[in-house]
Amino acid sequence: MNLLMIAAAIGAAAIGYWNEGAMLIFIFAMSGALESYTMERSRKDISSLMELQPETALRLEQGEMVSVSVHQLEVGDLILVKPGELIPADGTIYRGASSVNQASITGESVPVDKTVGSEVFAGTLNGEGVLYVEVTQSAEATLFAKIIRLVEEAENEVPASQRFMKRFESVYARVVVIATVAIITLAPAVLGWDWDTTFYKAMVFLVVASPCALVSSIMPAMLSAISNRARQGVLFKGGAHIENLAQTAVVAFDKTGTLTMGTPVVTDFIAGEGWEREELLGISASIEWMSKHPLAQAIVQYAEGAGAPRRQVEHAQSLTGWGMQAELDGVVWKIGKSDMLDQDDAADAPNNLDQLSAGSKSYWISARNRLEAEGKTVSVMMKGNCIVGMIALQDAVRPQAAAAIKQLQKLGITVAMLTGDRKVTAQVIAAQSGVDMVFSDLLPEDKVRHIKELRAKYGHVVMVGDGVNDAPALATATVGIGMGVSGSGTALEVADAVLMNDNIEEIASTVKVARKVQRIIKQNMIFAITVIATLIIANFMEGVALPLGVIGHEGSTILVILNGLRLLRSKA
Incomplete structure (x- = not known):
């Protein structure tokens, strides 16, 4: 395409149309600048977060705070984040409380309150409090680093339609050059034109047949859509x-x-006959406190919220695929899946049901079925071989x-x-x-x-x-x-x-933007082809002035790019 424009400008100058040749190069450069603007705008909207990447962190070493590169941080390190500073690594708050502006990561405009145990992300802004953060991810594995990799991939990825257009442009440019040469050599003999008319029409053809607008139909619109969506997270x-x-x-x-x-919460806690609810809550928290499973952590949080005191347990261990068990006062306690209620063969169950009466078993099965019908995950609590409680948890929609x-x-x-x-x-x-x-x-x-x-x-x-x-x-x-x-x-x-x-609501909005991109690309291509065809036909039928050809061709290119740029402000 650049070759066609240069050839057309030289041809215009050769027949005395210096101003038109200069105008052609100027408007072509302007359309190129618009494309570059679109690319830079897209890149800026996606990668402006990179500027928020902290380079150093204050790490606790032998009782002293030492400034180190974020790339030297390791999982388990304790770092200090002062008020108003960017958090340098993903981690959990070990000590302190503050509000954190997470707009750079999640798009939330309102700062989020963070306390001990809360998760924080690299690149987010600490508010008024002092935080001690335990690092949970290396610099290369932070959410921020993942964003940067996404940006790099977005810049290098070319859609299939644009790859096709690049191949088409290469072939089309050769065809236009060959057609121009054919017009110059054959038109005087075939159409009876004089040399000046032939060369003039050939130069007009070279200008108006160039696929600038067609080639610009896709990428500005696509990059505008990427930029639009990046601003919405x-x-x-x-x-x-x-x-x-x-x-x-x-x-x-x-x-x-x-x-x-993705964070289950306890919805029901049923204590068996003869048991105090608070006592069982405390025991369940004591057993599950040793586990990192989300269901176990939910039980611990529920018990702590109810003020149930934890007790000292021994020999706590995970029962793979089932739950947890521990000893309390020499008795084995277990908490795990309720599917053992469906097993008749005691040897295949994680416990022995021989001491359960039929009525007792029926009671717990009925309770389990009722809770599961409500979409809840049910665990049973056992002392020795007897079920003494049932816990229901649910992950909120x-x-x-x-x-x-x-x-x-x-x-x-x-x-x-x-x-x-x-x-x-x-x-x-x-x-x-x-x-x-x-x-x-x-x-x-x-x-x-x-x-x-x-x-x-x-x-x-x-x-x-x-x-x-x-x-x-x-x-x-x-x-x-x-x-x-x-x-x-x-x-x-x-x-x-x-x-x-x-925010999964953005999926529908993104589909709308994607469909709008396709409509705009089709509009651009139809418009570009129509302009090219009209100018070519007019040039041979009636004749098109070179200045008009330049304005029509390059003007259509600019209009196509501007049409694609509409997506920068589209709200889907």
Whole structure:
């Protein structure tokens, strides 16, 4: 394309149209500047967060604070963050309390209160308090570092339509040059034109047939869309994924941490006959305090909130795939899955049910069934071989889940939920959120199989997930979307886009923007082809003045770019 413009400018000058040649180069340069502006604007909107990357941290070493590079920080280090400073690493608050501005990561405009045990992220701004933070991620593994990698991938990724346009441009430019030479050599003999008319029309043809507007139809619009979404907390790894998103037929959500908050809470605590509720709460917290499992931590928090005192237990250990056990006053206590109530063979159960009367067992089974019908996860508490309590926990549905799904359905998109949870629990969450299809009791490979089946039946499928177990499905889907705050590193690595604020309502907005991009690109291409065809035909039929050809050609290029730039301010 540059070659065609230079040749056209030289040709215009050769026949005495110096001003038109200069105008051609000027307007061509202006259109190039607009494209560069779009690229820089997109890059700025995506990567402005990089400027918030702290370079040093105050690390506690032998009782003293030492300034070190953030790349020297290791997991477990204790660092000091003063008021008004950027937090240099991902971690949890060891001591202190403050409000933290997380706008650079999540897009939240209001600072979030943080206390001991709260999670903080590198690149966020500490408020008025002094914080001691225990580092949980190396500099290369922080959420901030993941954002930077996303930016680099977004800058290097070229959509399929643009790759095709580049190949087309190369072939088309050669055709235009050959056609121009053919006009100069053949027109006098075939059409009877004189030399001046032939050369003039050939130069006009060279100008108006150049594919500048056509080539500029795609990337400015695509980059504007990427920039638009970045400001709303949605980062894409490249324009190709926006193209694919526009064709979305199905959006499949993981349940835990995606449609739900991913943090279970205790909803029911049933004490057996003859037992005080507070006593059992204290014992359950004493046992589960030794576990890092989310359900165990939820039980501990519930007991602490109720003011139940913990007791000293011994020989605490995890029962793989079932729960926890520990000794208290020489008696073994256990907390774990309630599925042992369904096992008749005592040898296959994690405990012996011989001492349970039929009535007692029926009572607990009835309670379990009632709680599970409400979509809750149920654990039993045992002293020796007797069940003495039952605990129900539930992962709350995200406040915006129902609205997000309704917005997708309004766009004609089918919504599915893929989960490893039980069917009853999955159906309750599905009813609360309004999804169209539910697939439960799934292993990671089962999720992959269902994604493949959905793609075969519906076409383009988007998968939204946050965990390591979602990574294969994210990679299998047409477009994988990861949760930026709650998502695992593996999920973010394989995802094609990331919700930096975990707001799943932005998925529908992003689909709207993606579809708008496709409409704008089609508008641009139709307009560009129409202008080129009209000017070429007019040049041969009636004749087009070179100044008019320059203005018509380069003006159409500028209009196409400006049309794409509309997305910078679009609110979807």
